[in-house]
Amino acid sequence: MKMKRILIKLVFLAAFAPADVFAEVAFKARLFSRQKDQGEGKTQVLLFETRKLYKTDADGYFEAVVPAPGMYTFRVLKNDDMQDIKGNVESSGQIITLYMDAGANSGGIGSSIPKAPKGAITISAEREKPIMSRTTLKYDEIKRMPGTFGEPLRAIETIPGVVPTAAFGGGANNYVIRGSDPNSNLYLVDDLPILYPFHFDGLSAVVNANLIKSMDVYTGVYPANFNNALGGVIHIDTVDKVDKSQKNLIMSAWSSSMSYMTPTFGGKGYLIASVRVGYLDRFVQGLTSALGASFPEGLRLPRFVDSQVKFVHNFDEKHQISFHSFYSKDDFAANLPSKYHNDPANDSTAAFAGGSFSAGQGFRTQALRYTWKPIDTFSNRITFISYDPFTDFNVSLGSIKGKSQASGAYNGVRQDAFWDPNRHLSVEFGSEFRQLNYYSRGSSIVQTDPNNMSPNPYDSQNPAFTTIPTNIAAKGTYYNSYVTTKIKFGGFQIEPGARYDYIPYVHHSALGPRAQASYKFEGIGKGTTIFGGGGDFYRFPLDTRFNKDSGNPHLNFEKVFKYGGGIEQLLEGDYQIKGEVFKQEYSNLIVDDPYITDPIGVNPDPYSAVTQPYVLNKKLNYSNKGTGWSHGFELVLRKNSRPGTRHWFGWITYTWSQTFRNNNVYMQYPNTPALTQQQIDLTSQVYNNSKQTLYDYDRTNVINVVFGWRWSQEWQFGLRWSYLTSMPFTPIVGDDGGKFSNPANGQTYWSPQYANNPALGQYINSERLKPYHRLDIRFDRFFNYEWGYVNTFLEIINVYMRENVSGESFDNTKPYSKTNPSPNPTFGTIPLPGGVVIPFFNVGIEVKF
Numbered sequence: 145m146k147m148k149r150i151l152i153k154l155v156f157l158a159a160f161a162p163a164d165v166f167a168e169v170a171f172k173a174r175l176f177s178r179q180k181d182q183g184e185g186k187t188q189v190l191l192f193e194t195r196k197l198y199k200t201d202a203d204g205y206f207e208a209v210v211p212a213p214g215m216y217t218f219r220v221l222k223n224d225d226m227q228d229i230k231g232n233v234e235s236s237g238q239i240i241t242l243y244m245d246a247g248a249n250s251g252g253i254g255s256s257i258p259k260a261p262k263g264a265i266t267i268s269a270e271r272e273k274p275i276m277s278r279t280t281l282k283y284d285e286i287k288r289m290p291g292t293f294g295e296p297l298r299a300i301e302t303i304p305g306v307v308p309t310a311a312f313g314g315g316a317n318n319y320v321i322r323g324s325d326p327n328s329n330l331y332l333v334d335d336l337p338i339l340y341p342f343h344f345d346g347l348s349a350v351v352n353a354n355l356i357k358s359m360d361v362y363t364g365v366y367p368a369n370f371n372n373a374l375g376g377v378i379h380i381d382t383v384d385k386v387d388k389s390q391k392n393l394i395m396s397a398w399s400s401s402m403s404y405m406t407p408t409f410g411g412k413g414y415l416i417a418s419v420r421v422g423y424l425d426r427f428v429q430g431l432t433s434a435l436g437a438s439f440p441e442g443l444r445l446p447r448f449v450d451s452q453v454k455f456v457h458n459f460d461e462k463h464q465i466s467f468h469s470f471y472s473k474d475d476f477a478a479n480l481p482s483k484y485h486n487d488p489a490n491d492s493t494a495a496f497a498g499g500s501f502s503a504g505q506g507f508r509t510q511a512l513r514y515t516w517k518p519i520d521t522f523s524n525r526i527t528f529i530s531y532d533p534f535t536d537f538n539v540s541l542g543s544i545k546g547k548s549q550a551s552g553a554y555n556g557v558r559q560d561a562f563w564d565p566n567r568h569l570s571v572e573f574g575s576e577f578r579q580l581n582y583y584s585r586g587s588s589i590v591q592t593d594p595n596n597m598s599p600n601p602y603d604s605q606n607p608a609f610t611t612i613p614t615n616i617a618a619k620g621t622y623y624n625s626y627v628t629t630k631i632k633f634g635g636f637q638i639e640p641g642a643r644y645d646y647i648p649y650v651h652h653s654a655l656g657p658r659a660q661a662s663y664k665f666e667g668i669g670k671g672t673t674i675f676g677g678g679g680d681f682y683r684f685p686l687d688t689r690f691n692k693d694s695g696n697p698h699l700n701f702e703k704v705f706k707y708g709g710g711i712e713q714l715l716e717g718d719y720q721i722k723g724e725v726f727k728q729e730y731s732n733l734i735v736d737d738p739y740i741t742d743p744i745g746v747n748p749d750p751y752s753a754v755t756q757p758y759v760l761n762k763k764l765n766y767s768n769k770g771t772g773w774s775h776g777f778e779l780v781l782r783k784n785s786r787p788g789t790r791h792w793f794g795w796i797t798y799t800w801s802q803t804f805r806n807n808n809v810y811m812q813y814p815n816t817p818a819l820t821q822q823q824i825d826l827t828s829q830v831y832n833n834s835k836q837t838l839y840d841y842d843r844t845n846v847i848n849v850v851f852g853w854r855w856s857q858e859w860q861f862g863l864r865w866s867y868l869t870s871m872p873f874t875p876i877v878g879d880d881g882g883k884f885s886n887p888a889n890g891q892t893y894w895s896p897q898y899a900n901n902p903a904l905g906q907y908i909n910s911e912r913l914k915p916y917h918r919l920d921i922r923f924d925r926f927f928n929y930e931w932g933y934v935n936t937f938l939e940i941i942n943v944y945m946r947e948n949v950s951g952e953s954f955d956n957t958k959p960y961s962k963t964n965p966s967p968n969p970t971f972g973t974i975p976l977p978g979g980v981v982i983p984f985f986n987v988g989i990e991v992k993f
Contacts (some may be wrong), residue, residue: 186225277364291920304778323774323803324375344446470607542601595738678707733770776801
């Protein structure tokens with residue numbers, strides 16, 4: 145009877161239970177990568193319709209249940225993104241293969257390799273690029289590199305030929321590329337100019353990390369479409385495809401940022417935008433207070449704000465428009481109080497008490513771009529640009545008094561065309577017109593003797609600085625044009641090109657021919673390529689050194705002749721070996737020149753000019769007398785990453801180089817006959833006795849080791865070790881006897897005296913301190929959800945806490961002694977109360993929706 149009742153209940157349930165109870169389907173699926181020819185193990189997969197999360201085993205398999213047969217969406221939670229794959233579930237017990245890359249097979253539909261949306265135009269970003277003196281950095285390799293504070297742009301300092309102006313990390317606001325002036329680099333975002341790469345804090349870049357797709361760094365010979373750079377060209381490509389909306393929030397100790405991306409108009413275009421705010425001043429003051437230390441009164445550390453906006457719309461396969469807007473602004477200030485009863489031992493600002501200083505810089509770049517591609521082999525791009533870089537300062541310290549606002553703004557239109565008639569030939573050509581609108585208002589501070597390495601701001605007898613009123617506006621035009629032809633037959637390729645620049649305002653022009661050639665041999669690994677090239681490159685500074693009041697209106701273009709060559713070997717397994725030798729010869733460099741004059745010039749003083757409009761031997765302050773050269777070789781061993789994989793990647797680079805400079809300005813050396821000022825003025829015109837010296841930023845040996853590994857969906861580890869020969873410095877050999885004092889507090893000011901005697905081997909940049917090296921590591925922990933991920937990270941700088949130093953530091957409140965000067969410590973450790981020192985660290989959180 146009992147068994148009969150059970151059977152009756154089962155029949156009843158079968159008759160009246162909902163149909164979907166019995167339609168439930170249990171199946172097994174495998175996540176598979178054709179590129180790696182293996183299953184994708186330890187990966188989280190969200191079955192979108194049921195909101196259930198699964199994790200694949202070591203071979204890529206997982207078991208799942210759906211309410212009924214049908215087509216389902218499997219969302220693969222990858223490193224920094226999500227991928228949706230459609231799969232057809234037919235019956236229980238079925239094994240479905242979900243392909244993560246190109247192609248589809250029975251049982252599953254794999255997403256294809258990303259393609260441009262229908263109607264999109266593929267332009268020059270994907271064109272073949274030169275191999276010589278170029279390094280490409282991928283976003284997935286550099287976003288979480290240790291020691292970069294989450295700034296992909298800082299990864300540039302790990303490639304050969306590039307070193308930061310200061311120690312790695314904090315304080316490094318720019319780069320020295322193969323011995324060039326760091327201010328002579330060209331920085332571009334989507335082929336549009338930005339004034340500087342990093343904010344005043346030396347920690348934060350001006351471009352949001354999540355907007356960067358890749359970066360190309362040209363350290364030597366660069367293509368003719370770039371201009372105005374003696375150093376390197378850093379070209380940043382931003383995201384160029386958005387399939388779905390996403391938001392990203394990053395918060396760290398000293399800044400916070402937010403970015404947003406979304407497709408628009410049914411996928412015909414997209415919008416990306418970001419904003420970031422820096423608050424280093426609050427972070428440092430809070431940390432100082434927590435450690436029980438004191439913070440200098442009246443000092444406000446840098447603050448900043450930046451934003452980027454990009455909108456792209458494709459009307460069809462032939463017409464595209466885009467709008468770009470980049471903005472950045474930095475400022476910091478110091479208003480040091482006067483302390484008449486100060487204790488110099490406990491007051492780090494005693495020598496400068498009563499002084500005030502504020503500085504700011506920024507840029508605003510806006511552009512509207514139209515691209516027309518009438519046929520597959522030709523496209524033309526027109527860009528309307530409005531660029532406004534600006535600076536301002538206000539300083540009052542002894543004889544240093546002045547304030548100024550300046551801008552090197554221009555509005556222009558640029559045309560770039562790309563023609564690829566066949567596989568043997570391609571041509572790029574373009575032209576540009578700019579309407580210049582430079583101005584400088586306020587006053588310029590000029591050092592009376594620029595050869596004096598230790599000017600005393602409190603010297604009341606012979607003031608070391610003078611202030612010249614300026615109120616100038618330089619309006620004019622600028623023209624350029626360029627052409628590059630690429631000819632390819634088999635493994636041989638040659639790229640001749642030329643560029644012409646003309647500035648009517650200063651009546652100067654520059655013609656820069658250049659060429660590269662390469663040949664690829666098949667048969668060894670993935671191929672062996674030899675390459676070489678050279679050319680003339682020019683730069684005209686976008687500042688007011690050429691103004692008629694405080695500068696030299698006759699200044700010409702600065703010039704460098706670059707040439708070199710090398711060999712690259714590509715191996716199986718994504719390995720790459722590359723070696724390159726180079727030399728760069730500089731001429732017409734702009735230098736401070738106290739002797740250059742105009743026989744007759746306009747009186748720069750607006751007051752005395754009323755009665756004396758013209759002056760004899762008017763000082764011009766700057767000349768094109770500077771020369772220099774650098775040479776060296778670079779080696780790279782690299783294991784490239786594969787997008788979407790968890791294989792390790794990294795590189796080892798070594799650079800050996802030497803860099804020299806000579807200002808070619810007359811110098812008065814010790815133990816030489818003293819000359820009157822009239823004799824010096826006359827001698828300097830015909831005899832330049834300055835010596836060739838090592839350049840301020842010379843580093844003979846530079847080694848970088850980079851390693852990254854995402855070993856699971858939840859964890860990533862990175863390591864970086866760097867070694868650099870220290871920069872040369874001029875030794876301090878004494879002081880001026882403390883002849884002057886700060887009138888605000890009566891504090892004696894000891895001005896250092898620098899070595900200047902070639903006969904004794906003590907001269908400009910004649911000494912170095914111990915080399916610099918540092919180990920940084922970073923741990924990332926990912927929490928993956930159906931809506932995105934949360935990434936928490938810990939970055940430890942200078943793990944083994946090496947006490948790195950850079951040059952000498954002189955305490956102006958004390959006379960010269962065995963302990964003054966002392967080695968200047970660099971960024972990398974945090975001293976705690978009680979003498980405890982810990983590595984510098986950074987913690988933060990990133991949320992992606």
